[in-house]
Amino acid sequence: MTFSSFSKHSKNKIMTGVQCKRYSNSVGVSAVQEVYTGASFYNCNEALLITSSSFTAPAKKMAQKLGVILWDREELIRQLAFLSR
Numbered sequence: 001m002t003f004s005s006f007s008k009h010s011k012n013k014i015m016t017g018v019q020c021k022r023y024s025n026s027v028g029v030s031a032v033q034e035v036y037t038g039a040s041f042y043n044c045n046e047a048l049l050i051t052s053s054s055f056t057a058p059a060k061k062m063a064q065k066l067g068v069i070l071w072d073r074e075e076l077i078r079q080l081a082f083l084s085r
Contacts, residue, residue, distance in 0.1 A: 017044040021051040028055075032062045032070075039068075050076055 017039030021027050031049055039047035048070040049055075049063065063070050071079065 014042040014046065015042070017042060017047045018051050019047075021049070023051060023052070023053045026054045026056045027051045027059055029059050029062050032059050032066065032068050036066045036068050052076065 007052045017035055019031065019038065021031055021033040027049070029045045031051075035047045038044075046069060047067070047071045048071065052073055055063070055070055060070065062068075
């Protein structure tokens with residue numbers, strides 16, 4: 001399952017492109033390319049790729065090079081715990 005959202009946060013004047021992937025396997029390079037391209041198309045300041053799984057090593061390398069923020073399962077759990085405080 002894939003969910004994409006490109007929304008503007010007017011309070012911080014930051015526009016973030018977000019894509020969520022619910023995969024049983026690791027998320028690869030193509031997902032990083034998708035969110036980066038979508039964020040660029042919508043003139044976003046940043047791109048965020050979230051998964052309930054993990055990322056392949058090539059996906060992590062590409063994300064670092066392109067400046068895409070990655071949240072794997074562990075980071076997603078940390079962020080949700082932080083928000084529920």
